[in-house]
Amino acid sequence: MKRLISLLIGIVCCASVVTAQNVTIRAVNQPASTVFRSIVEQTGKNFVYSSELLKDVKVTVTAKNKPLKYVLAEMFSGTSIEYKINGNNIVLKRKKKMEKPKKVTSTTVIIPTIKMEEPTIKSTMLDEVVVLSRLEAPQVETSEIGAKKVTADEVRNTPVLLGEADVIKALHTQPGVTEGTEGMAGMYVHGGNADENLYMLDNVPLYQVNHFAGLFSAFNTDIIRYIDFFKSSMPAKYDGRLSSFMDVRLQNGNREGHHGSARLGLTSGAFNISGPIGKKTTYLVGLRRSWFDVLSIPFVAIANSQNEDEKLRFNYYFMDFNARVQHRFSPKATAFVSLYFGDDKLKTGTDEKGMDQSDSWGSFENDRFDMHWGNLLVHTGLNYRFNHNLSSEFTAAYTRFFSGMKHDLHNIDRMPGGTTESRSILNTDNNINDWIFRGDFDWRPNDNNRVRFGAGYTRHSFLPARTTREYKAGNTHTFSRDSTWANGANEVNAYIEDDWKINDKFRMNAGFHGSLFNISGKTKYGWSPRLSFSYRPAQNWAVKFAYARTTQYVHQLNQSYLALPTDQWIPISGKFKPETADKISLGGYWQSSDKTYAISVEGYYKWMDNLVEYKDEYYLRPPLDLWNAQLCSGKGTAKGIDFKIEKVFGKVTGHVSYSLAWADRTFADKNGGRTFPAKFDNRHTINVMLNWKINDKVQLNASWVGHSGNRFTLLNQVWDAPDFDTADWSGGGESPLRTGINSYQLPFYHRLDLSCTVKNKRGYWTFGLYNAYCHMNTVAVKRGTRDITVSKPGEHYITSEPVFKRVKLLPVIPSFSYTWLF
Numbered sequence: 008m009k010r011l012i013s014l015l016i017g018i019v020c021c022a023s024v025v026t027a028q029n030v031t032i033r034a035v036n037q038p039a040s041t042v043f044r045s046i047v048e049q050t051g052k053n054f055v056y057s058s059e060l061l062k063d064v065k066v067t068v069t070a071k072n073k074p075l076k077y078v079l080a081e082m083f084s085g086t087s088i089e090y091k092i093n094g095n096n097i098v099l100k101r102k103k104k105m106e107k108p109k110k111v112t113s114t115t116v117i118i119p120t121i122k123m124e125e126p127t128i129k130s131t132m133l134d135e136v137v138v139l140s141r142l143e144a145p146q147v148e149t150s151e152i153g154a155k156k157v158t159a160d161e162v163r164n165t166p167v168l169l170g171e172a173d174v175i176k177a178l179h180t181q182p183g184v185t186e187g188t189e190g191m192a193g194m195y196v197h198g199g200n201a202d203e204n205l206y207m208l209d210n211v212p213l214y215q216v217n218h219f220a221g222l223f224s225a226f227n228t229d230i231i232r233y234i235d236f237f238k239s240s241m242p243a244k245y246d247g248r249l250s251s252f253m254d255v256r257l258q259n260g261n262r263e264g265h266h267g268s269a270r271l272g273l274t275s276g277a278f279n280i281s282g283p284i285g286k287k288t289t290y291l292v293g294l295r296r297s298w299f300d301v302l303s304i305p306f307v308a309i310a311n312s313q314n315e316d317e318k319l320r321f322n323y324y325f326m327d328f329n330a331r332v333q334h335r336f337s338p339k340a341t342a343f344v345s346l347y348f349g350d351d352k353l354k355t356g357t358d359e360k361g362m363d364q365s366d367s368w369g370s371f372e373n374d375r376f377d378m379h380w381g382n383l384l385v386h387t388g389l390n391y392r393f394n395h396n397l398s399s400e401f402t403a404a405y406t407r408f409f410s411g412m413k414h415d416l417h418n419i420d421r422m423p424g425g426t427t428e429s430r431s432i433l434n435t436d437n438n439i440n441d442w443i444f445r446g447d448f449d450w451r452p453n454d455n456n457r458v459r460f461g462a463g464y465t466r467h468s469f470l471p472a473r474t475t476r477e478y479k480a481g482n483t484h485t486f487s488r489d490s491t492w493a494n495g496a497n498e499v500n501a502y503i504e505d506d507w508k509i510n511d512k513f514r515m516n517a518g519f520h521g522s523l524f525n526i527s528g529k530t531k532y533g534w535s536p537r538l539s540f541s542y543r544p545a546q547n548w549a550v551k552f553a554y555a556r557t558t559q560y561v562h563q564l565n566q567s568y569l570a571l572p573t574d575q576w577i578p579i580s581g582k583f584k585p586e587t588a589d590k591i592s593l594g595g596y597w598q599s600s601d602k603t604y605a606i607s608v609e610g611y612y613k614w615m616d617n618l619v620e621y622k623d624e625y626y627l628r629p630p631l632d633l634w635n636a637q638l639c640s641g642k643g644t645a646k647g648i649d650f651k652i653e654k655v656f657g658k659v660t661g662h663v664s665y666s667l668a669w670a671d672r673t674f675a676d677k678n679g680g681r682t683f684p685a686k687f688d689n690r691h692t693i694n695v696m697l698n699w700k701i702n703d704k705v706q707l708n709a710s711w712v713g714h715s716g717n718r719f720t721l722l723n724q725v726w727d728a729p730d731f732d733t734a735d736w737s738g739g740g741e742s743p744l745r746t747g748i749n750s751y752q753l754p755f756y757h758r759l760d761l762s763c764t765v766k767n768k769r770g771y772w773t774f775g776l777y778n779a780y781c782h783m784n785t786v787a788v789k790r791g792t793r794d795i796t797v798s799k800p801g802e803h804y805i806t807s808e809p810v811f812k813r814v815k816l817l818p819v820i821p822s823f824s825y826t827w828l829f
Contacts, residue, residue, distance in 0.1 A: 030078045033069045039082070042066060046078065052092070055602075056099035060088065142235055145598055145605070147549040150506070150516045150541040152592045152609055153239025153649075155181060159231050163773075164698050164708045166760035169274045170775035170822030172228040174255060175216070180696045180710060182609075182649035182664035183238055184251075185687050187717070189756070189786050190777075190817050191221035195687045196238050197590075197613060198645025198670025199250030202563035202576075207254040208347055210400075211386050212247070214408035214439055214576055218297070218325040218351055225349045225382065227327045229268060229279045229826075230293040232258045239592040239611055240539040241555040243504035243518030244447065244459060249557050249588035249615060257345070260289025260333055268770070272824030274298055287336075293329040300324040315360065320375065322354040341390045350381040351572070362419060373417040380410035380572035396451045402443065409438040410572040429480040437575050439561075440468040459518075460503040467496040467561070471575040496526040496578050498560065504537065514541040524560045526580050533558030533585050548597040559586040562619050564638075581635045584617040605653045615643040622676045641674030643685065661697035668692070683748040690715040708762045716753030719788055721746075721811065754813075756784045775822040783815040 034042045043054050052075070064086070070078045079090050079097070091098045142149075142156035157177055165177040168190045175192040178184050187193035193201050206216045208226070216225045238251045245252040260281040267280030277295040284290055300322045310319045331345040356375035361367035386404040393399065414433040419426065445463030452458065474489040504518025520535040539553035560579050565571075579585050594609040622639045647668030654660050670685035677683075692714035699707045723746060762775040792807040 030073055030075055031071050032078065034067060036065050036067055039064045039066050042068065042082065046075070053096050054099065055096050060099060060101060064088070145602065146596045146607060147543065147547060147598050150514045150539040150551060150553075151237075151240040152539060152551050152553045152594045153183065153237065153611075155236045157234040157236060159228065159233065162228050162231065162234075164706070164762070164764075165696070166708050166710050166762035166775055166777070168222070168760075168777045168817070168820065168822075170272055170762070170773060170824050171223055171274060173224050174226045174228060174231065174234055174253075175224040178234075178236060178253070179712070180662075180664075180694045181236070182651050182666045182692070182694065183611075183647070183668070185689055185692060185714065186712075187687055188221070189758075189784055192217050192224040193221050194251075196251040197611060197647065198643070198668065198685055198688070199588075199615075200563075200685075201565065203248050203250035203559065203588075205245065205248035205252045207252070208384060209257055209345060209386060210254060210402065211384060211404045211406060211443060212441070213347075213382055213384065213406065215349070215380065215382050215410075215572065218349070219299075219323070220571055223275075223297075223325070225327060226255050227277060227279075227293045227295045227329055229270060229277050229295070230258050230291060230329055232256045239555070239590065239594075239609065240516070240551075240553040241535075241537055241557060242459075243502040243520045243535075243537050244461065246500065246502075246520045246522060246533070246535050246558055247560065249559050249586060257329065257331060258291060260291045260331065262289055266829065268826050268828050270824055270826040272773075273822045274302070284332075288332065288334045290333075291329070291331040294327070296326040297324050318358040318360055320354060320356045320358060323352065325349070325351045339392045343388055343390075345384075345386045347382065347384040347386075351379070353378040356415075361421075362417075365421075368421055368423070371419045371421070373415070375413075375415040375417075377413045377415075378411070378572065381408075383407040383409075398449045400447045402445045402447075404441075404443040406441045406443065407438065408576070409436075411436045412573065427481070430478070432477040434475045434477075435573075436470065436473045437573075438470050439576050442466040455508040457506040458503070459506075460501075462501040463499070465498040465500075467498060467578065469494045469496065469576070469578055471577045494526060494578065494580065496524060496560075498525075499523045512543050514543070515539070520558075522558060522560075524579070524585065526578055529580075531560070531579060531585050533560070533587070547600060548595070551592075551594045551596070553590075553592040553594075555590050555592075557588050557590075559588075562586060564619075564621060566621070579617075579619070583619060583635065583638070583640055586615065586617045586619065588613055588615045601656075603654060603656045605651075605655060607649075607651045607653075609649045611645075611647060611649075613645040615645070618643055618672065618674075620672075620674060620677065623678070639674050639676035641672060641677065643670065643672040645670040645685075658700045659697065660700075661695070663696075664692075664694045666692040678748045681747070683750070684718045686718050686749060688718050688749070704766045706764045708764075710760045711758070713755065713757035716756055716785070718749035719751045719753055720748050721751045721788060722790060723811075751788065753785050753788070757782060758784065770825060770827040773824045773826070777820040777822065778817055779819060781819040783818060785813040786816050787814040788812070789814055 030046055032042065032045050034045075047053065066082045068078065068081045070081065076092070083090060087102050088099055089102050091100075142151070142154050155178075157174075162174055162177040163172045165172070165180060167173050167176045173192055175194050176186070178194060179186045183197050185195045187195050187201065194204050195201060196204060206213050213225065217223070218225060233256055235254045235256070236251065237245065237253075241252060258281065260283070262283050265280060265282030267278070269279075270277040275295060275297040277293070279291075279293040281289065281291040303321055303323070307319055307321050326349070328348045329346070331343060333341060333343040335341050354375070354377050356373070358373045358375075359371040361369060362371040362373055384404065384406045386402070388400060388402045391399050391401070412433075412435045415430070416432075417428075417430045419428050443463065443465050445461060447461035448459065450458045450460070470493045472489070473493075476485075476487045478485045500520065500522040502518060502520040504516060506514075506516045508514050516537070516539045518537040520533075520537065522533045522535075524531045524533070535556045535558050537555050539551065539555075541549050541551045543549040561576055562579070563574050563576050565574050590611060590613040592609060592611045594607060597606045598604070618641050619638050620641065621637055645668070647666060649664065649666050651662055651664040653662035666689075668689060670688045671682050672685055673682045674680070693712070695709075695711040697709045701707065758777075759779045760775070760777050761779050762773060765772045765774075788811050791810055791812040793810045795806050795808055797804050797806055
């Protein structure tokens with residue numbers, strides 16, 4: 008029976024860009040699958056064909072700015088292969104009547120130059136540098152476990168809060184990945200913490216990838232091409248985090264003309280354009296900005312009109328800016344420069360209205376709180392192909408994360424006898440600066456081996472926190488700065504891996520990543536072996552095994568369940584060792600004969616050492632203590648099974664997944680040394696994702712998620728703190744006492760999200776409904792009181808008793824946006 012596979016060799020371009028269908032290509036006696044990569048890159052089409060169909064098939068074709076149909080006809084003229092263009096797919100099959108193959112010859116070559124990536128097709132490549140995901144082939148054909156390529160279409164077709172398409176929230180639908188707090192763009196993979204995921208933009212790390220405490224991610228989805236995501240089989244190229252690696256790849260500039268999009272949504276807008284600069288240079292520019300500062304104006308005005316004594320102050324916005332310029336020096340050499348800047352600003356507080364009125368008597372106060380945080384990334388690189396078998400990418404980058412807070416408290420006491428004034432200002436800053444230099448190589452010594460190797464150097468500069476305090480009152484003026492520390496660190500790493508196709512049934516990927524981390528005169532090291540093995544007893548199913556060790560030198564200290572810019576990134580230093588994780592995975596995969604359906608089952612066990620967290624009651628330590636005095640080291644484990652069934656082709660596509668998981672932590676200086684569950688130890692998680700393409704103009708999308716409630720630490724005891732200012736010690740308020748960390752589990756969480764896309768001649772509308780059946784999920788528990796009326800003979804009074812109250816945040820929320828294409 009003919010074996011069909013769906014080989015997504017290209018990149019599905021965003022709907023916001025109009026791609027040209029003319030092709031420029033030259034191939035001389037090249038494997039057909041190799042030629043397909045260049046065609047896909049230029050047209051955005053996908054090829055669907057039988058693996059046996061192209062076995063040992065080589066073609067010779069030359070075309071300069073010719074229609075796609077012309078190029079395909081030339082390629083397969085005189086062969087036993089015929090093609091049919093069906094929407095975005097080019098379907099290949101064998102002709103009923105066989106013809107004797109013949110070769111087409113010609114000369115000249117002009118091919119678009121694009122950035123090197125790692126395709127999985129094992130064949131001799133063209134002289135051109137071609138960008139492709141390494142996750143193109145179906146799972147039954149690779150050795151990787153827990154790897155996923157997410158296209159831009161999949162991101163846009165995932166319904167999300169406020170209709171803002173989000174890369175990270177699209178990954179929440181994958182088994183083994185949880186969102187953490189409802190509606191937020193946090194990510195917790197296989198029992199790991201939020202800081203154990205490495206987020207990259209075009210192969211360069213970013214530290215802060217969230218806007219508005221995690222409500223939105225920092226990636227502009229209108230200019231994204233695809234995302235490579237790894238959670239079990241880790242390529243040797245990646246290290247530095249324990250749980251997962253995500254590389255977001257941006258579009259290349261359009262070589263055929265100036266095209267782009269403009270989007271106007273409920274909470275933000277975006278503008279993107281790309282095109283050529285001469286014959287060898289292209290550009291891409293993308294800008295996204297939120298409207299929260301504009302939308303909040305009427306609500307703040309209404310609130311202030313109803314309060315004559317106090318003026319509310321609120322203003323927030325976020326923005327992202329991306330720019331990329333790429334130049335082709337020759338078919339073998341391409342250079343590029345890219346820029347990313349993400350920025351958030353929040354201003355809040357209250358101003359009492361009598362503050363500026365000199366004839367007003369009394370005590371007045373202005374309490375203002377400002378925050379500013381963001382990312383800056385400057386990236387340049389050179390892609391060079393030495394020959395058919397060896398290509399390279401050289402990278403230099405500067406990345407900076409910064410965060411600052413300012414609390415300004417201004418008091419005036421204006422009395423007939425005189426006026427007193429005081430002002431206290433608290434400023435806190437933290438930042439990380441990285442200079443990155445690396446070289447990556449891709450070598451194909453033969454058709455069955457593919458060797459990837461490289462090395463890199465990173466210069467880190469850490470400022471976890473710098474706090475200044477200023478106080479003014481009359482003639483008194485004091486200024487102090489906390490005795491915090493700034494540190495530089497040097498990191499060197501190297502890796503090598505071989506993807507070896509042993510025969511038609513066995514495949515293996517073996518590699519090693521080694522690293523050195525030098526800080527404060529001490530050098531720490533990490534060794535991270537990687538191994539994955541695949542056995543394919545039949546054409547449509549496979550069994551895989553994988554082992555991976557990862558090492559992490561930089562970690563983030565979290566004080567809440569949200570992704571806040573106040574959470575400091577600090578390096579491993581002093582007595583602490585690098586964090587490590589060892590993971591064993593086993594998987595089984597099946598694909599239907601027509602490649603419409605796929606089923607996978609993956610099990611894993613992960614043990615983590617040298618994890619770093621705050622000690623219990625760390626906030627009681629002296630404020631001038633070094634960071635390390637507030638931290639402790641421990642270990643953790645995670646285990647589980649991920650099941651997924653997926654429909655890939657047809658008008659209705661989607662998947663259903665189920666995860667059974669356990670995750671725990673053990674720290675000598677936390678929870679009395681007793682093991683406790685991780686914050687997001689969700690035992691059962693179910694995801695359902697459906698996409699229904701009704702016709703060429705209308706598509707409906709639905710996403711349902713249900714999982715065991717998050718873990719929560721209940722403060723179930725309090726004691727009355729004494730008030731030393733009074734003689735009777737009447738009490739200075741309640742101080743909570745906690746018993747067990749994450750000892751309470753919130754109720755079962757479930758939610759349905761819907762979206763609809765309607766296309767017209769100029770663009771498309773997107774309508775969304777978050778939490779469609781308005782199930783108010785519990786996201787936290789707080790202490791409170793409940794009034795009780797007591798009626799007794801001769802007595803009648805009202806008292807209160809302490810109770811726990813559930814915190815529920817998000818009801819049904821509609822959204823809409825319009826995207827104009829040009």
